[in-house]
Amino acid sequence: MYELLKQTPIFKGLEAAEIERLLSGISFQARKVDADVSIAFRGEKIDQLFIILSGSLRGEMIDSQGKVLKIEDNFQGKALAVAFMFSKKNEFPVTVTANEKSEVLVIHKSQLLFLMQRNERILTNMLELISNQAQFLTERIWALTFKTIKSKIANFIIQKSKNHELAVIELNQTQQQLADYFGITRPSLARTLSEMEAEGSIQYERGVIRILNFEKLKTE
Amino acid sequence: MYELLKQTPIFKGLEAAEIERLLSGISFQARKVDADVSIAFRGEKIDQLFIILSGSLRGEMIDSQGKVLKIEDNFQGKALAVAFMFSKKNEFPVTVTANEKSEVLVIHKSQLLFLMQRNERILTNMLELISNQAQFLTERIWALTFKTIKSKIANFIIQKSKNHELAVIELNQTQQQLADYFGITRPSLARTLSEMEAEGSIQYERGVIRILNFEKLKTE
DNA sequence: GGGAGTTTGTAACATAGGTTACAAAGCGGC
């Protein structure tokens, strides 16, 4: 486990032995989560940090009418909710649900504070981590402000292609999941993908988007 | 100035004399900004921290077609861009423009790091500050996902009324500015306000919203 | 390889909100 933690953003820069020593001084638990089980709900107080040891979990917002907006998918090594533990109103902004059978490391806030005080590297890692999260959220806002579906998709493709380094984009998610990410309905997504294909800017088939006309995408 | 800084989130908990002593050890400048002048542009590298000494500045995103989404207004004492200085991709996510004649304190990132290393209180203040920003951004995302204009406005009113402590909400901004905040057009905003008035949930006149039916608002 | 369950493509229809335009109302300066 310590070898794995060495790779995580919170513990990066530390040796496995060092991590082991640090963790031995605090209490924490590993917890298994089945697919589609939620480990935290929007609005709950955050007093624990979760680090994903295996599997993946998604964070999403669900409104009173049951509409879903997926904020992000989180994979191995990712720490959840870091950015919110230390805020005044420290509550989960999203509901966190396992995509698949997963395992998470749970550390209580007080224990984390203890670690941060003992180890400067963990402290600066935390700083960077929270900042990254803020940056990510801002990008997410940016993506949401693209008004038309076509522009949302175009923006998404351009990001994913890393500005055209890649011409083929594997979606690795269903249309429904992608639609939730964009905050739109599935038929609308499918329709727009068809349109973009008809216009020759992309080629689309189940799970794969191929960029045909990068310049055109940029003008959407 | 030090008395004023004492009230700011970054220096809170410190005595004016202490702040003076800390600042004497670093370099910084005060800068005047005229109304409608931008001090930072989206995409620029962040290597300076801005603290508002007087006036107010707004942060907004502007897309390639000139559409504007206002993210937030910032007033005296607020520090700008804190949450992004320490992220990997440290660049301004918004364009920052003065609403009125304002004055800002400018501290270079390196100087701030120096302060944080010297003074634990400043460090923890920074942590909280960045976390709060992340929390704020998430709420902003949440607000943006309300699909209908009516629900956006209803949500906005409920927030502003602090869950009905206040029945009267002073807007202090033009319809255009409010529309930018919601990411919609002005006529649409005006139309929807009229509709809500016709339905009896609010009463609206230039710059003031009066809540008439709080329960109804909550169901929008 | 057949059958159940999931995912996708597509079409017809309804509607919220954008666009454009214009006049009325408000506001600041002289």
Add this chain to the structure above:
DNA sequence: GCCGCTTTGTAACCTATGTTACAAACTCCC
């Protein structure tokens, strides 16, 4: 009080996207 400028109310029209529905394609398991 008058003039110019900004802000607001409103209407007619258009279009993008949501809704609903269904069949085809795929996936996975027996």
